Amino acid sequence: MLSLPFVALLASQGQALDLRNIQAAALYSQSHRGSALLVLQDGKEIFAEAENRFDLSREHILASGSKSFSCTIAVALQAEGKLKLDEPVSQSVQEWQQDPQKSSITISQLLHFTSGLPGKIGPSIVRLNKDMYGTAINTPLAAEPGKVFMYGNSHLAVFGEVVKRKTGLDPAIYLQKHILDPLGVKASWQRDQKGNPNLAGSASMTARDWATFGQMVLQKGQWHGKQVLPAQELQKCFQGSEALSTYGLNWWLNVPFNGTLDAGDEVPVQLAKAGKDQQQIAPSAPQNVVMAAGAFNQRLYLLPDEHVVVVRFGEGGDWSDEAFLKLLLGK
Structure with missing residues (x-):
């Protein structure tokens, strides 16, 4: 049975953005140093604007924006039925079964x-791994x-x-076949010497293809009347952890900061200080805004309201x- 159309799920259309605000943004x-805005x-x-001599038809590296695909x-x-979020990794990675800590991840x-793993492993240039x-x-x-x-x-x-x-599939191929192909978009990936795609930061897409992926996520997994991903499970991507409230399952959340940010120089966001004990990515924007960065x-950026x-x-x-x-929303 097909789900209701997106417009019915949201009950009404969003209030139109002011073109002047979009142009200011x-x-x-x-x-x-922008290249594109869509x-x-x-x-x-x-x-849709190509900036500083960029071509909107070209793919662009997403860097850590690639992480959002993993959820x-x-x-x-x-x-x-092949996975549960709360299952031990050691069910699949048998090498961890005898380790008292890794077996619980x-x-x-x-x-x-x-997970307790150190954040970074291997050379930053993917092909050198x-x-x-x-x-x-x-x-x-x-x-x-x-x-x-x-x-x-x-x-x-x-x-x-x-x-x-x-x-039995390369994860990038699984993503393409089960999620991106139904949307009519594609991603290219950099790989290590064994052929593994770097899920953490090596995808490239055109701006329109990445926006299409974002639109499907915003529509709670629905695309052209078909449920590509189940809405209830997809929502779990946007729930933070006890260790850090502002990071869901590979998506950044615009909620008050709570936790210990021990992430070195690779953190891709600037948490704006909104008080001694409260920080957000963008205090002027609604708290349900999420982003891949x-x-x-x-x-x-996904702005549900x-x-x-x-x-x-x-x-x-x-x-x-x-x-x-703030500029985009005219705050």
Whole structure:
């Protein structure tokens, strides 16, 4: 049985964004080494701009924006009955079964980056890694599972191996076949010497393809009348952990900061200080705003109240999510 159309799920269309506000946000993007800005509202493209000689038809590296795909892979596998978020990773990675701490790590902890693995493993250049997945599996823990948020590629390298063992497929191929193909979009991936895709930061897409993926997520897993991903399970991607409230299952959340941010220089967001004990990514924006964020200021913003999806590509420099969203929303 097909789910209700998106418009019925949301009851009404979002209040139209003011074009002047969009243009102000676009000027901010362009002046901060932007390459592209794309805005969808109610599933329709209302603004598209190539900036600083970029071509909107070109793919662009998403950097850590790539991480957001992993939660959708987990949701798809759960819908197939092949995975549960609370199951021990050691059910698939038998090498961990005899380790008293690693044997307790769950899939959810991998995706929350609270597995206890050190955040970063291997060279930053993907092709210089001999076997990212094997290295991550064999890396000693740096913390007790579930206690500390450590941002990096190690957790998703292990998750990639879990996907391979559960499906017999390369995780990027599984993503393409089960999630991206139904949307009519594609992603390209950089791989290590063993052929493993770096799920933590090596995908490339066009702005329109990334926006389409975001639109499906905003529509609670629905696309053209078909339920690509189950809505209830997809919602778990946007729940923080006890270790860090502002990070869901590979998505950044615009909620008050609670936890210990021990993530080194790789953290892709600037938490705007909104008081001694309360921080948010963008205090002026609604708390239900979520984003995928990557190095050099790649962004995929989902704004449920406004029914808006925004893709922003950039080439580095200063960036403030608060400043950009404040302009976009006319706050």
